[in-house]
Amino acid sequence: MKSTTPEKMISVPMRAAIVRAGSNGAGTLCCLNCRAELELSQPDIDSPGRLVGVCHGCCNHCGSCHVIDADDAAEALVVMLPSFDAIREAIEFNEALGCPPRPTAAPAPAPS
Numbered sequence: 001m002k003s004t005t006p007e008k009m010i011s012v013p014m015r016a017a018i019v020r021a022g023s024n025g026a027g028t029l030c031c032l033n034c035r036a037e038l039e040l041s042q043p044d045i046d047s048p049g050r051l052v053g054v055c056h057g058c059c060n061h062c063g064s065c066h067v068i069d070a071d072d073a074a075e076a077l078v079v080m081l082p083s084f085d086a087i088r089e090a091i092e093f094n095e096a097l098g099c100p101p102r103p104t105a106a107p108a109p110a111p112s
């Protein structure tokens, strides 16, 4: 059985950009690191504007993963996720500082 460390609040710098559609209304979303065209997928069939964009890690491309909010046809918010190494370093830094675990949310009130 897998064990889970306590959930932590961490701060990790991320690249983000608002990409506006070109004059023809169409636009290609590119990796915020290496500028390669992202391969887009829609994880939730009910949320067509919420996309995941992957930069393939071949041919000198970096392999970064992006989350994209493209509900507005005129522009898209593109956020490049930090590397797992950067996230692990932030968790370890947080633990080294002795930061307490994130408080758990209060249970929802019982329906009346």
Ligand SMILES: [Zn+2]
Residues within 6 Å of the ligand: 031, 032, 033, 034, 035, 036, 055, 056, 061, 062, 063, 064
């Ligand atoms: Zn890339």
